[in-house]
Structures are given as structure tokens and as C-alpha cells.
Amino acid sequence: MNHFLDIHTTDKAALRGMIDNARQMKEARAGQPKATPDQDHPLKNRMVALIFEKPSTRTRVSFDLGVRQMGGQTMVLSGKEMQLGHGETIADTARVLSRYVDLIMIRTFEEATLQEMAEYASVPVINGLTNRTHPCQIMADVLTYEEHRGPIAGRKVVWSGDGNNVCASLIHGAGQFGFDFTFTGPQTLDPEREALEFARAQGVQAVIERDPAKAVEGADLVVTDTWVSMHDPQSARERRHNQLRGYQVNEALMAHAKPDALFMHCLPAHRDDEVTSAVMDGPNSVIFDEAENRLHAQKAVMRWCLGL
Numbered sequence: 001m002n003h004f005l006d007i008h009t010t011d012k013a014a015l016r017g018m019i020d021n022a023r024q025m026k027e028a029r030a031g032q033p034k035a036t037p038d039q040d041h042p043l044k045n046r047m048v049a050l051i052f053e054k055p056s057t058r059t060r061v062s063f064d065l066g067v068r069q070m071g072g073q074t075m076v077l078s079g080k081e082m083q084l085g086h087g088e089t090i091a092d093t094a095r096v097l098s099r100y101v102d103l104i105m106i107r108t109f110e111e112a113t114l115q116e117m118a119e120y121a122s123v124p125v126i127n128g129l130t131n132r133t134h135p136c137q138i139m140a141d142v143l144t145y146e147e148h149r150g151p152i153a154g155r156k157v158v159w160s161g162d163g164n165n166v167c168a169s170l171i172h173g174a175g176q177f178g179f180d181f182t183f184t185g186p187q188t189l190d191p192e193r194e195a196l197e198f199a200r201a202q203g204v205q206a207v208i209e210r211d212p213a214k215a216v217e218g219a220d221l222v223v224t225d226t227w228v229s230m231h232d233p234q235s236a237r238e239r240r241h242n243q244l245r246g247y248q249v250n251e252a253l254m255a256h257a258k259p260d261a262l263f264m265h266c267l268p269a270h271r272d273d274e275v276t277s278a279v280m281d282g283p284n285s286v287i288f289d290e291a292e293n294r295l296h297a298q299k300a301v302m303r304w305c306l307g308l
């Protein structure tokens with residue numbers, strides 16, 4: 001049984017295997033209607049619980065569709081409507097759900113909740129986002145980059161903005177997939193030091209450059225995300241905007257990257273805040289491929305978790 005809790009705690013070869021498997025599965029069903037089942041029905045007779053303690057569009061729909069394409073069934077559960085939201089412990093919830101379902105995906109707040117779920121569940125647990133990380137997103141991002149530009153190893157990836165949970169997983173991805181990483185943003189919103197140290201320990205560059213134009217110089221991929229994450233207080237909005245305005249990804253900033261540099265955003269985006277519509281809708285943007293690839297990448301993650 002394999003849990004998929006984070007990029008940096010998952011074996012490198014397993015991560016590469018999942019990306020390759022995702023690509024094969026995507027190619028095998030190209031052009032077919034969305035609900036057409038995959039030929040081998042790997043999740044036939046399997047039940048998957050999808051627990052959401054935070055809002056979601058992509059994670060909810062892509063996991064649900066992915067399970068259906070693989071021949072399984074889903075239960076989409078809102079944390080607030082479960083006893084979990086009314087005092088039942090995470091450990092008891094994990095033990096009970098393990099009697100009903102074959103796989104649990106959870107989107108939650110604290111990383112400790114995810115860890116406890118994995119500790120007490122007797123079925124695999126997948127991290128569908130915590131305040132600290134978002135590993136499924138990075139699997140989709142690697143798949144997307146490689147579809148467009150070939151191997152990501154050795155490339156320069158730049159994150160501009162808030163060093164949030166998606167950023168932390170991207171830094172873990174740098175270490176595991178072998179690309180160099182540069183963060184540009186204000187010091188108060190730096191990504192966590194442990195993630196940078198992890199990447200460096202794997203032999204890649206993981207650096208901070210305060211000047212966004214310098215940071216983006218020679219970039220193969222530029223990435224950003226919303227300036228206020230789901231777990232951040234809305235009261236922080238104005239301060240965040242003031243701090244981050246200089247790190248907006250716009251055409252002037254992209255002009256410092258390589259001419260064929262891709263632009264990614266995990267979405268949802270706040271158009272013309274962290275990124276301009278011109279960049280989002282421009283020729284180098286792959287944001288909707290990235291969103292689609294959540295589906296294919298997570299199907300591979302689920303198969304790996306279940307050893308299928």
C-alpha cells in the first residue's frame with residue numbers, strides 16, 4: 001500500500017513511473033468522449049472517498065472523473081457535513097472509512113490532519129492539498145511541461161509571488177525531477193526553507209532572487225499562483241497585494257524569460273492581479289492543459305497507490 005502524501009517523500013523512480021503512466025493513459029484515450037471507460041478498468045469494483053474541507057473545482061472534478069474512467073466509483077464528502085467536522089477524531093474517521101472504501105483523497109487545512117489520516121487508515125491516502133503542500137498539482141505540471149517541451153530535468157523554473165503550498169511542492173519537484181528553481185517575491189512570503197534545502201540536497205539549484213526581472217532571466221517555465229491562498233485571512237488581502245504587485249507576471253516580465261518559456265498557473269487565477277490576461281491567454285500559456293493534466297496525473301497516482 002502506498003500513500004501519496006508529498007513529492008519529496010515519494011520515491012523518485014515511482015514519481016517518474018507515474019508521469020510516464022499518466023502520459024500513456026492520456027494518449028490511449030485521446031479523442032474519446034470524457035466518460036468513456038479506460039479499456040483495462042483498473043479500478044473496477046473499487047470505491048474512492050474524496051473528502052473536501054476546502055473549496056475545489058479541479059481537484060474534485062478531475063479525481064471524480066478519473067475514478068469513473070478507470071471503472072471505479074466515488075463518494076464526494078464535505079468535511080463540514082461529516083462527523084469529522086463535529087468532533088470525531090481523524091484517527092477514528094480513518095479507521096471507519098477504511099472499512100468502506102479502497103482509497104481516500106483528502107483536501108484539508110493542517111498537514112497534521114493528512115498525516116494522521118494516513119497513519120490510521122488501512123487504505124492508501126492521497127494529499128489533495130494542505131496549507132503546506134499540493135503534490136498532485138506538481139505531477140500535472142511536470143506532465144504538462146514535458147508534453148510541450150520534453151524532459152524537465154536541467155530546465156530553469158521560476159516562481160514569482162507568494163511562496164505558498166503549491167510553491168513548496170514545486171520546490172520538492174525540483175529535487176525529485178532534477179530542475180533548477182528560482183523564487184522571486186518579498187522576503188516575508190519566502191517559501192519554506194526546508195523545501196529549498198531538500199532540493200539543494202538532491203543536487204539542483206534552489207535560489208531566491210528578489211529582483212523579478214533578474215529571476216526570470218533565461219527561464220524555461222514561469223509559474224505563479226493567487227496572492228491570497230484559501231487558508232490566508234481575507235484581512236491580509238490589501239497588504240498582500242501591496243507586497244506582491246511588483247511580482248505580477250505580465251508581458252514585460254515574460255520578455256526576460258526564454259522566448260519559448262511556458263507560463264503555468266494551477267488556477268483558479270485572479271486575472272490581472274498575479275498575472276495579466278495577456279499572459280494567461282497568450283501563446284506561451286499552458287494553463288488549461290495543466291488543468292486537464294490533473295486528471296491524467298492523478299489517475300496514475302491512484303494506480304500507484306493501489307499497486308495497479
Ligand code: CP
Pocket residue numbers: 055056057058059060129137266267268
Ligand atoms: N488547482 C487546484 O487545486 O484547483 P481547485 O482548488 O479548483 O481544486
